[in-house]
Amino acid sequence: EAAVTQSPRSKVAVTGGKVTLSCHQTNNHDYMYWYRQDTGHGLRLIHYSYVADSTEKGDIPDGYKASRPSQENFSLILELASLSQTAVYFCASSDRDEQYFGPGTRLTVL
Amino acid sequence: QQKVQQSPESLSVPEGGMASLNCTSSDRNFQYFWWYRQHSGEGPKALMSIFSDGDKKEGRFTAHLNKASLHVSLHIRDSQPSDSALYFCAVSSNSNNRIFFGDGTQLVVKP
Numbered sequence: 331e332a333a334v335t336q337s338p339r340s341k342v343a344v345t346g347g348k349v350t351l352s353c354h355q356t357n358n359h360d361y362m363y364w365y366r367q368d369t370g371h372g373l374r375l376i377h378y379s380y381v382a383d384s385t386e387k388g389d390i391p392d393g394y395k396a397s398r399p400s401q402e403n404f405s406l407i408l409e410l411a412s413l414s415q416t417a418v419y420f421c422a423s424s425d426r427d428e429q430y431f432g433p434g435t436r437l438t439v440l
Numbered sequence: 441q442q443k444v445q446q447s448p449e450s451l452s453v454p455e456g457g458m459a460s461l462n463c464t465s466s467d468r469n470f471q472y473f474w475w476y477r478q479h480s481g482e483g484p485k486a487l488m489s490i491f492s493d494g495d496k497k498e499g500r501f502t503a504h505l506n507k508a509s510l511h512v513s514l515h516i517r518d519s520q521p522s523d524s525a526l527y528f529c530a531v532s533s534n535s536n537n538r539i540f541f542g543d544g545t546q547l548v549v550k551p
Contacts, residue, residue: 334483361537372528372543373484380537420483426537428474431483 333357334432336421342438349408351435353421362404363422363429364388364396373420379404411439443467444542446529452548459519461545463529465510470531470540473505473512478526478544487514487527519549 333356343349355362361380365373375388377396385396393415395407408415416439422429445464453459465471472491476484490496490503490512497503500517516523526546532539 373541375538378538422483424537428486428489429484429539431485433483 334421334423334430336419336432336435338435339433340436340438342440343408343411345411345413345439347411349411349437349439351406351408351419351421351437353404353406353432354402355404355421355423355430356402357423357425357430358401359423359425359430360401361424361426362398363424364394364404364406365420365422366390367418367420367434376406376419413439415439442542443470443540444529444531446527446542446545448545449543450546450548452550453519455519455521455549455551457519457549459516459523459547459549461514461516461527461529461547463512463514463542465531467531468510469533471507471510472532472534473503474530474532474539475501475503475512475514476528476530476541478528480525484526484528516547519547521549521551523547524549 335354337352363378364376376394379385379398397405419435421432447462474489475487477487478484490505502515505512526544528544529542530539
């Protein structure tokens with residue numbers, strides 16, 4: 331079974347602070363993704379990567395940065411957290427077809 | 441503009457009943473369909489994919505694709521309380537690795 335882990339699982343941050351969400355996969359997949367899910371809504375793509383040391387913008391990249399230092403690790407960085415970034419964040423990996431999701435990180439910005 | 445429209449937004453069926461979910465792609469370049477299921481507090485998990493016209497059956501789940509209308513449906517036979525979840529339809533093309541998710545259908549199966 332493919333494995334994607336995320337840390338932390340939940341976080342409370344202050345407005346204007348820096349937040350880093352981490353994702354680790356053991357699937358040997360080339361593709362990794364960061365999505366945002368707001369309560370009761372679908373998944374919106376923030377950033378993705380198809381190779382280490384390279385990232386691409388998704389549909390809602392503003393206010394977020396991404397880093398892919400290795401095939402296994404993909405981070406999402408909020409340099410200046412804002413109230414509107416309160417959401418659940420999911421990381422996923424794929425080898426071109428099915429996407430495998432992590433358990434999510436619940437981020438609350440106060 | 442969203443590439444995937446799902447209906448209904450929510451659905452309630454009795455245990456043992458049939459649940460039917462719908463999905464339409466608005467972009468003819470995206471005609472490879474996926475169904476994902478997300479239980480409360482968990483990440484989404486792929487349920488099944490369908491790329492060809494017609495039916496695809498996996499256990500109690502049957503997907504039906506009509507490529508001409510870019511419409512796919514998911515039918516859950518003999519629904520169980522454990523089927524209660526948020527069901528996402530997703531579409532992809534064969535030219536890149538992006539997939540686009542709909543807003544989901546919340547299914548509640550009542551005992």
